[in-house]
Amino acid sequence: xxxxxxxxxxxxxxxxxxxxxxxxxxxxxxxxxxxxxxxxxxxxxxxxxxxxxxxxxxxxxxxxxxxxxxxxxxxxxxxxxxxxxxxxxxxxxxxxxxxxxxxxxxxxxxxxxxxxxxxxxxxxxxxxxxxxxxxxxxxxxxxxxxxxxxxxxxxxxxxxxxxxxxxxxxxxxxxxxxxxxxxxxxxxxxxxxxxxxxxxxxxxxxxxxxxxxxxxxxxxxxxxxxxxxxxxxxxxxxxxxxxxxxxxxxxxxxxxxxxxxxxxxxxxxxxxxxxxxxxxxxxxxxxxxxxxxxxxxxxxxxxxxxxxxxxxxxxxxxxxxx
Amino acid sequence: xxxxxxxxxxxxxxxxxxxxxxxxxxxxxxxxxxxxxxxxxxxxxxxxxxxxxxxxxxxxxxxxxxxxxxxxxxxxxxxxxxxxxxxxxxxxxxxxxxxxxxxxxxxxxxxxxxxxxxxxxxxxxxxxxxxxxxxxxxxxxxxxxxxxxxxxxxxxxxxxxxxxxxxxxxxxxxxxxxxxxxxxxxxxxxxxxxxxxxxxxxxxxxxxxxxxxxxxxxxxxxxxxxxxxxxxxxxxxxxxxxxxxxxxxxxxxxxxxxxxxxxxxxxxxxxxxxxxxxxxxxxxxxxxxxxxxxxxxxxxxxxxxxxxxxxxxxxxxxxxxxxxxxxxxxxxxxx
Numbered sequence: 001x002x003x004x005x006x007x008x009x010x011x012x013x014x015x016x017x018x019x020x021x022x023x024x025x026x027x028x029x030x031x032x033x034x035x036x037x038x039x040x041x042x043x044x045x046x047x048x049x050x051x052x053x054x055x056x057x058x059x060x061x062x063x064x065x066x067x068x069x070x071x072x073x074x075x076x077x078x079x080x081x082x083x084x085x086x087x088x089x090x091x092x093x094x095x096x097x098x099x100x101x102x103x104x105x106x107x108x109x110x111x112x113x114x115x116x117x118x119x120x121x122x123x124x125x126x127x128x129x130x131x132x133x134x135x136x137x138x139x140x141x142x143x144x145x146x147x148x149x150x151x152x153x154x155x156x157x158x159x160x161x162x163x164x165x166x167x168x169x170x171x172x173x174x175x176x177x178x179x180x181x182x183x184x185x186x187x188x189x190x191x192x193x194x195x196x197x198x199x200x201x202x203x204x205x206x207x208x209x210x211x212x213x214x215x216x217x218x219x220x221x222x223x224x225x226x227x228x229x230x231x232x233x234x235x236x237x238x239x240x241x242x243x244x245x246x247x248x249x250x251x252x253x254x255x256x257x258x259x260x261x262x263x264x265x266x267x268x269x270x271x272x273x274x275x276x277x278x279x280x281x282x283x284x285x286x287x288x289x290x291x292x293x294x295x296x297x298x299x300x301x302x303x304x305x306x307x308x309x310x311x312x313x314x315x316x317x318x319x320x321x322x
Numbered sequence: 323x324x325x326x327x328x329x330x331x332x333x334x335x336x337x338x339x340x341x342x343x344x345x346x347x348x349x350x351x352x353x354x355x356x357x358x359x360x361x362x363x364x365x366x367x368x369x370x371x372x373x374x375x376x377x378x379x380x381x382x383x384x385x386x387x388x389x390x391x392x393x394x395x396x397x398x399x400x401x402x403x404x405x406x407x408x409x410x411x412x413x414x415x416x417x418x419x420x421x422x423x424x425x426x427x428x429x430x431x432x433x434x435x436x437x438x439x440x441x442x443x444x445x446x447x448x449x450x451x452x453x454x455x456x457x458x459x460x461x462x463x464x465x466x467x468x469x470x471x472x473x474x475x476x477x478x479x480x481x482x483x484x485x486x487x488x489x490x491x492x493x494x495x496x497x498x499x500x501x502x503x504x505x506x507x508x509x510x511x512x513x514x515x516x517x518x519x520x521x522x523x524x525x526x527x528x529x530x531x532x533x534x535x536x537x538x539x540x541x542x543x544x545x546x547x548x549x550x551x552x553x554x555x556x557x558x559x560x561x562x563x564x565x566x567x568x569x570x571x572x573x574x575x576x577x578x579x580x581x582x583x584x585x586x587x588x589x590x591x592x593x594x595x596x597x598x599x600x601x602x603x604x605x606x607x608x609x610x611x612x613x614x615x616x617x618x619x620x621x622x623x624x625x626x627x628x629x630x631x632x633x634x635x636x637x638x639x640x641x642x643x644x645x646x647x648x649x650x651x652x653x654x655x656x657x
Binding site for chain 2: 197251252267269271
């Protein structure tokens with residue numbers, strides 16, 4: 001088998017207090033390892049503070065990991081200096097959640113789309129324009145958008161611009177960080193279809209971050225469930241939804257309101273709040289809210305281990321609850 | 323039947339933009355009985371929040387006002403008050419008293435420089451005339467009722483010391499402090515994680531069962547509607563396009579917009595099948611029209627697969643599809 005396209009090993013990120021902030025070290029990520037094969041879409045799901053965005057940003061080294069290794073196309077990007085890192089980033093792009101905050105109000109769409117090409121020194125002006133127009137066509141926006149400003153577009157159209165910006169560099173890998181969370185339902189489905197279509201057509205490798213498990217199910221091949229900076233479960237999408245193994249995944253799936261008003265009963269509601277990552281529980285971080293926790297769960301950090309032959313992994317010591 | 327808690331008829335709220343009056347909400351009729359939860363659902367700009375702000379008289383003062391219609395509220399003492407045209411002073415006596423409000427972002431609805439206990443006690447002192455000491459005792463009791471552990475200590479804390487879920491519980495305690503007949507909850511779980519959302523929905527249902535208040539629940543999330551509401555009104559471009567009991571509307575939508583919305587929500591377990599078949603998610607083509615440039619006739623017609631010429635001539639009235647379900651669609655029988 002080929003080496004994975006993206007390989008993350010023992011990624012840890014601790015946010016230490018700075019001269020301007022006091023308080024304890026925040027353990028945002030602890031010992032995260034996963035692989036993404038070329039052309040695959042991996043989903044990161046979890047609630048606030050689970051570390052989804054920290055992983056997404058670390059993978060492009062938009063923030064510096066505390067320790068661990070991130071091999072992208074064979075190169076450990078955590079060790080690259082600025083020049084080679086910029087060259088690697090040509091292949092890696094980011095789509096942001098908020099289509100209002102992520103587009104500059106002072107730049108034309110053309111300037112926004114060609115900025116990356118300028119930085120990377122790709123092509124002359126007509127060539128850059130041609131690439132930008134091709135990206136606009138790919139996201140189904142009219143070419144005349146090029147000379148207009150972001151405020152002239154609706155939320156859904158802005159998100160298309162954000163996607164076009166990621167496409168102009170013709171990347172091989174995209175981190176999409178909650179790309180549809182800020183959109184209305186009817187627009188959300190349009191953007192999901194667009195992303196899926198582009199991913200298939202361009203053979204993109206993707207890390208797809210979302211708190212919405214139904215969206216992730218549609219777009220991802222493999223899903224990673226995070227809680228408080230640790231991986232709880234990893235599984236092929238279909239298997240995760242059909243047979244969730246970790247008690248947290250089960251609770252998360254059960255908490256999503258169903259569209260069927262007759263299915264109101266039988267919801268499992270987790271008690272309590274997500275603990276602070278500045279002071280995570282010992283042992284299994286989920287044990288304080290886990291409905292099936294044992295005394296032993298406080299003692300050891302459960303390793304991520306295979307439970308079936310189809311690539312289903314879970315970090316839970318109990319096997320008697322399935 | 324009892325007098326309803328809230329009865330809105332013919333509501334029209336307008337905003338003055340660039341010298342023109344633009345209707346953000348029109349022809350809205352809505353009734354909420356005691357102990358009943360009615361969900362107002364729609365996308366951005368559909369008018370759901372403008373409707374709720376019209377009830378409490380909090381439309382942006384300089385540009386927005388209620389132009390037509392009636393909003394009648396049954397108060398705690400059983401009298402019915404017409405809220406439109408009420409002077410600001412009398413309206414203040416209703417708000418936070420007979421009507422409790424919970425908004426989306428608990429951090430912005432709480433004042434960072436007062437303790438949680440002081441903020442819950444304030445309306446009790448103002449509206450019910452209780453002493454500082456009695457109001458403070460009430461505040462602690464309310465915190466316990468909304469499921470906050472260690473309420474004595476929490477009452478002395480500031481908003482930043484509480485988690486998002488706890489803060490939303492505190493704003494619910496504040497909204498309930500004067501025992502309102504109507505609770506307006508505007509996207510109260512939108513800023514929360516899904517496991518915390520489930521807790522808050524359970525809490526609201528439980529408090530309603532105890533107190534029998536009516537709830538107007540404004541949301542964009544259809545799953546939440548299915549979870550909490552008895553009846554639902556679907557808004558599009560400022561009008562209610564369909565309304566009825568949640569069970570009826572969700573099992574058999576009688577307006578193409580409702581049907582399209584229901585189809586475009588990704589459902590757990592369904593995506594795997596769609597993906598395997600290579601089928602895209604169903605969508606509603608196009609975008610929500612600008613309120614300043616509404617098309618003639620049915621506002622949804624430009625995006626509607628069922629639209630016929632008659633749809634583009636006049637705004638359809640609400641048809642009674644069943645004794646309880648209404649649709650603003652000429653072709654409701656074809657759905």
